[in-house]
Amino acid sequence: MASEIYLKIEDLHVEVEGNEILKGVSLEIKGGEVHALMGPNGSGKSTLAYALAGHPRYEVTSGRVYLNGQDLLEMEPDERARAGLFLAFQYPSEISGVTVANFLRTAINSRRGKDNEISLAEFGKKLREQMERLEMDPSFASRYLNEGFSGGEKKRSEILQMAMLEPNIAILDETDSGLDIDALRIVADGVNALRGPNLGVLCITHYQRILRYLEPDVVHILLDGRIVQSGGKELAEELEEKGYDWLREKIGAQG
Amino acid sequence: MSVETAITLNARGIAQLSERLGEPEWMRAKRMAAFEAFESMTFPRWDRTEIVGLDLDDLAIYREGGALTEAELPEPLKSIAEKKKGQASLFFQVDGAKTWSSPLEELEAKGVVVVDFPTALQKYGELVKEHLMSSVGFDEDKFTALHYAAVSSGWFIYVPKEVVVEAPIELRSYGAAPGLGLFSHVLVVAERDAQVTIVHGSASDDGGAQRVVADVVEICPKDGAIVEFNAVQDWGRETFNYTVRRSLLGRDATVNWCTGEFGSRLSRSHTRSILHGMGSSSNYLSVYFGDGDQHLDVGITMLHEGEHTASDMVTRGILDGSSRVVYRGLTDIENGARFSSGFQSENSMILSEEARSDSIPGLEIDETEVQAGHAATTGKIDPVHLFYLMSRGLRRQEAIHLMVVGFLDTVLQRMPLESFRQELSSLIDRKMHG
Ligand SMILES: Nc1ncnc2c1ncn2[C@@H]1O[C@H](COP(=O)(O)OP(=O)(O)O)[C@@H](O)[C@H]1O
Ligand SMILES: [Mg+2]
Numbered sequence: 001m002a003s004e005i006y007l008k009i010e011d012l013h014v015e016v017e018g019n020e021i022l023k024g025v026s027l028e029i030k031g032g033e034v035h036a037l038m039g040p041n042g043s044g045k046s047t048l049a050y051a052l053a054g055h056p057r058y059e060v061t062s063g064r065v066y067l068n069g070q071d072l073l074e075m076e077p078d079e080r081a082r083a084g085l086f087l088a089f090q091y092p093s094e095i096s097g098v099t100v101a102n103f104l105r106t107a108i109n110s111r112r113g114k115d116n117e118i119s120l121a122e123f124g125k126k127l128r129e130q131m132e133r134l135e136m137d138p139s140f141a142s143r144y145l146n147e148g149f150s151g152g153e154k155k156r157s158e159i160l161q162m163a164m165l166e167p168n169i170a171i172l173d174e175t176d177s178g179l180d181i182d183a184l185r186i187v188a189d190g191v192n193a194l195r196g197p198n199l200g201v202l203c204i205t206h207y208q209r210i211l212r213y214l215e216p217d218v219v220h221i222l223l224d225g226r227i228v229q230s231g232g233k234e235l236a237e238e239l240e241e242k243g244y245d246w247l248r249e250k251i252g253a254q255g
Numbered sequence: 256m257s258v259e260t261a262i263t264l265n266a267r268g269i270a271q272l273s274e275r276l277g278e279p280e281w282m283r284a285k286r287m288a289a290f291e292a293f294e295s296m297t298f299p300r301w302d303r304t305e306i307v308g309l310d311l312d313d314l315a316i317y318r319e320g321g322a323l324t325e326a327e328l329p330e331p332l333k334s335i336a337e338k339k340k341g342q343a344s345l346f347f348q349v350d351g352a353k354t355w356s357s358p359l360e361e362l363e364a365k366g367v368v369v370v371d372f373p374t375a376l377q378k379y380g381e382l383v384k385e386h387l388m389s390s391v392g393f394d395e396d397k398f399t400a401l402h403y404a405a406v407s408s409g410w411f412i413y414v415p416k417e418v419v420v421e422a423p424i425e426l427r428s429y430g431a432a433p434g435l436g437l438f439s440h441v442l443v444v445a446e447r448d449a450q451v452t453i454v455h456g457s458a459s460d461d462g463g464a465q466r467v468v469a470d471v472v473e474i475c476p477k478d479g480a481i482v483e484f485n486a487v488q489d490w491g492r493e494t495f496n497y498t499v500r501r502s503l504l505g506r507d508a509t510v511n512w513c514t515g516e517f518g519s520r521l522s523r524s525h526t527r528s529i530l531h532g533m534g535s536s537s538n539y540l541s542v543y544f545g546d547g548d549q550h551l552d553v554g555i556t557m558l559h560e561g562e563h564t565a566s567d568m569v570t571r572g573i574l575d576g577s578s579r580v581v582y583r584g585l586t587d588i589e590n591g592a593r594f595s596s597g598f599q600s601e602n603s604m605i606l607s608e609e610a611r612s613d614s615i616p617g618l619e620i621d622e623t624e625v626q627a628g629h630a631a632t633t634g635k636i637d638p639v640h641l642f643y644l645m646s647r648g649l650r651r652q653e654a655i656h657l658m659v660v661g662f663l664d665t666v667l668q669r670m671p672l673e674s675f676r677q678e679l680s681s682l683i684d685r686k687m688h689g
Contacts, residue, residue, distance in 0.1 A: 053646050056638065081648035093643040097661025106657060107647040144661070161647060 005031025005068060005198055007052075007085075007169040012063035014044075014051045021047040023225040024063070029169060029200040036211055036236060037204045039222035040244045045204045046090055048222070049173045053087040054080050068168060082111050084168030088158035088175045090204075094146040100157065101127060101141040104164050111165070130163040134190050151178040159190045166194075171202045176210035188213030208240040221247060261315035261435065266290065269404055272317050276407060278376040281384055289393040289403035296397040303581045303613055304523060304552040309495050314467055316405040316436045320352020328355055329431050331458060339425060339674065343454070344369060347427040350435055351408035367420055367451075368413035372440050375411030383411060386444050390501040390529060391471050398497040402438050402469040409439035409470075412453065416446035416477075423452040423485075423672060428470075430459030430491070436467040443473070445480035447505075452483040454675060457498075458518065461491030468494055468519075474502035474510055478532060481509045485675040489682060490518035492547065498524040506532035506561070513670045515679040516543035516551055516572075517686065525554035525583075530564035530592070539568040540670050542663050542679060544686045545578030545610065554583040557599075559592040559625075568599040571666045573659055574610035575686070585617040588625050596626040603633045604662050606655065656687045 007029045014022035021044045029035050039045050051058040052065060054077035065072040067083055075083065095103070104127065109117045118126075127141060134156050146154055155175050162170050172191070176184055188210055191201065203214055211219070211233060219235040220227045223244075228251050229235065239247060262268045262275070269290045273283040298306050325336055332347050336357070339345060345357040346369055359369050368379060375383050393403040410426050430437050437459075445451055459466055468490060476482045482502070490496050496519040502510040510528055528537035537557060545551045557566035566586065574580055586597035603612045616629040636655055644654035663683060667676050 053642075055642055076645070076651075077642055078645040078648055078650050078654075081646055087646055089643065089646075093637070093640045095640055095644065095658065095661060097664035098657050103644075103647075103657065106653060107644075107649055110650060110653055111648045165647065 005168045005200055006066070007200060007202070008066040009052075010064045012048070012051065012065065013061045014047055015059045015061050016047060016057060020061070021225050022051065025222070025225070025227055027220065027227065029202055031168065031200050032195070032197045033218070034195070034201040034203060034214055034216045036214070036216040036219045036233075037202055037222055038206070038219060038236060038239060041206070043222045044225045045222055046173055049087055049171045049204060052171060053077055053085065078110070081165075086162050086165055086167030086170045088155075088162060088170065088172045090173040090177075092146050092154050092158055094144075094149075096144055096147055098145050099142050100145055100160075103145050104161065107161070107165060126164065130160055133163070133193060134160055135186050136160065152180070152183045155179060155183070155187055159187050163190065163194055168198060169200045169202070171204065173204045174206060175203075176205055176207065184210060185213065208236045211236050223247065223251065262317040264311060264314040264316050264405065264436070268316065272405070272407060275317070276373045276376065278373065279380045282376050285388070285393065286404055289400045292394045293397055293400035293404050296400055299396040299398070301523065301552065304550065306521070309467070310465060311401075311467065314436050315434055316438065317407050318350055318352060318432060318435055320350065320354065323349060323353050323355040325355060329429055329460070332427055332429055335425070335427065342674070343423045343425045345425045345427070346371070346410060347429065348408050348439070349429045350432045351437055351439065362420065365418050365420070366415040367418060368411060369424055370411050372409040372411060372442070373407065375442070379411060379413065382413060382444065383442065386442055386473065386475050387440075389475060390473050390503045391499050398469045399471065399499065402440070402471050405436065405438040405469070406440045407438060409441050412441075412443045412451065414445045414449035414451045414480075417448045419449070420451040423454050423674070425454040425456070427456045430461070430466055430494070433462035433464035434466065437470070438468075439470050441470070441472040443475065443482060443484075445474075445476045445482050447477045448479040449477070450481045452672060453485065454672070455484065455486045456489075457487070458489040459491040459494055461493035464493060466491060466494040468496045468498070470498045472498070472500035474500075476502065476504055476508035476510055478505040479507045480505065483511050483513070483671065485513045485670070485672055487515040487675070487678060487682070488518055488522065488524065490522070492518070492520055492549075494519040494522075496522040496524065498522075500526040501529065502527070502537070503529045504532050504535035504537065507534040508532055509535065510537045512537070512539045512541070513672070513675060514539070514541040515682060516541070516553055517682045519549065519551070521550045523552040523554075525556070527556040527558060528566065529558045529560065530566060530595075531560045533561040534563045535561055536565040538566070539570075540666055541568070541570040542666050542683070543570070543572035543580060544575075544683060545572070545580045546575040546686055547578060548576065549578040551578070552581045552583075556585040556587060557597050559588040559595045559597060562591070562593045562595065564592055564595045566597045569666055569669065570601040571663050572603045572612075573606060573663065573686070574603060574612050575606040577607070577609035579611045579613070581613045581615070583615045583617070584629065585619065586627055586629065587619045588622050588627060590621040592622050593624045595622070598627065599629045601631045602662075604659065605633065605635050606659070659683070659687060
């Protein structure tokens with residue numbers, strides 16, 4: 001039997017402040033798979049990510065989304081997370097006064113529920129292990145969440161959260177951008193370490209760089225709110241070589 | 256003795272009280288003068304804080320007391336006693352006149368005095384006479400007059416020169432008898448270069464009856480003395496609380512206030528440092544949390560009179576329900592207070608549509624060579640932050656709780672006394688759980 005882990009998006013239309021940004025996106029990601037979503041600035045990549053996570057400003061006007069058989073769009077953002085969805089934000093919020101450790105423990109416990117809270121010892125061990133893997137200084141745990149973090153630290157913090165929360169479907173929104181090559185490798189290794197049949201990944205990116213480490217099973221190209229092409233990882237290479245203009249022309253020629 | 260047979264607020268009652276306490280003649284005279292002032296004065300008219308539904312007729316102001324055993328303490332005080340025995344010097348008062356304290360011999364051996372207010376009048380009359388009303392007069396308004404007319408509880412703390420009291424002295428006032436007014440005076444005298452940390456906790460179980468509180472705190476740090484004063488009020492929800500805290504500082508003296516305002520129906524709680532001595536300094540760190548239909552009027556004034564004086568006030572508060580908070584912060588640098596600095600910041604976070612925050616920061620500067628500044632903000636929960644936290648699986652209420660705690664934590668972290676920080680944290684948690 002195929003993996004029961006999946007995200008299925010059917011003909012999704014999303015509006016922001018009355019403007020239609022996504023104009024019918026369909027996509028299916030199964031456990032164990034890594035999909036890349038590429039596209040130029042403003043094509044709607046983050047809109048897709050936010051709409052899936054349930055951001056109140058992104059209004060789904062039609063379409064359906066299922067997460068492991070559940071109707072995702074019926075759920076509140078926190079319910080989606082507890083159902084197994086995770087979004088690594090392109091621009092994470094800075095939360096003053098809330099330490100990384102306290103936040104993560106609260107998040108894990110809200111998922112585990114009352115009387116099933118993670119023990120302090122188990123939590124501490126897990127946190128130390130994951131931070132080590134991401135080459136983060138232990139002092140990080142007691143810093144306020146994202147406050148004063150450098151761009152790279154924020155990205156690592158997002159992947160740390162993903163590692164701690166063990167989602168089924170993770171959406172990484174430009175987690176690679178702004179990272180130097182060493183940081184990129186650490187973050188990519190961090191994601192690779194989490195790969196397995198219980199995790200499907202949608203990696204949103206501008207560049208092909210991170211895909212060398214992540215080796216996606218499928219690459220999708222988003223242009224003006226539509227997926228205009230899907231293919232293997234060679235599509236990403238071709239795109240990097242020839243640019244989005246080539247793609248636009250090609251689509252234009254088809255259409 | 257029930258409240259009905261308690262001493263009540265009238266000329267006969269005040270004379271009776273004076274007799275009962277066996278106080279010196281000078282105190283009796285002050286008390287009677289205060290009562291006269293009380294009777295002749297009308298209620299103060301405060302900007303934005305209206306006194307509503309306050310009934311002082313036949314108010315019970317005193318009930319007979321005596322020593323309590325630890326087992327007889329009301330539950331909240333008992334648990335504090337259990338937790339803190341050995342780590343702090345404890346002196347609790349229930350309904351004013353019922354008292355319990357941990358052993359205080361170690362302090363006595365150093366010449367430190369920790370006694371209840373009536374005992375102080377009898378045993379340390381001259382010292383009390385010298386310092387009582389040194390910064391809060393009996394005729395400032397109707398409530399200070401009420402305080403001095405009816406005062407029968409509180410504490411006198413005396414720290415001899417150069418004595419450093421390591422463990423905190425915890426003073427707790429608890430109201431248990433419904434309807435009984437509480438009028439306690441905290442008088443702290445820290446002689447030259449003395450150091451002491453005090454916790455002053457006030458709470459009550461009002462049992463559905465109106466309670467009137469008129470408290471005065473006077474702190475007298477002599478040259479070079481350092482007093483850390485931590486005050487938390489968690490009065491019951493029928494309490495009208497009027498509290499004035501003041502300190503007149505000597506040369507190079509320091510008073511650091513840490514306060515938490517949580518309870519009461521209507522509370523006016525005003526703190527003032529009079530930076531009189533050259534080089535004196537004062538910090539004020541405060542959190543408040545209003546909910547339900549509470550009205551909290553929090554005031555803080557830093558009055559700079561001496562040269563090279565420094566003050567800083569940092570307040571953060573939460574408003575929920577239909578509560579209203581009026582915050583008045585005043586940095587007042589007088590002519591002659593050259594080379595002084597005074598800063599203040601106040602940030603409030605509003606969790607509901609109906610709550611209202613009035614922040615009135617003030618800066619009055621009558622001197623040129625000074626540094627001063629203020630900042631105030633009022634905000635709501637940032638919906639983007641809320642979404643971020645919820646996207647990790649936190650329920651809305653959990654996410655808000657975390658942000659509220661985080662918002663206040665930046666002030667709490669600066670409070671030096673850990674047990675006090677913990678106490679404020681658990682009060683914040685209790686408020687968040689409704
Ligand atoms: N919060 C928003 N408010 C207004 N317009 C938005 C908002 N978010 C996105 N948009 C618009 O939607 C389009 C797609 O944006 P986005 O999804 O961020 O693209 P990408 O992530 O691919 O760069 C852009 O035209 C952008 O201006
Ligand atoms: Mg984007």
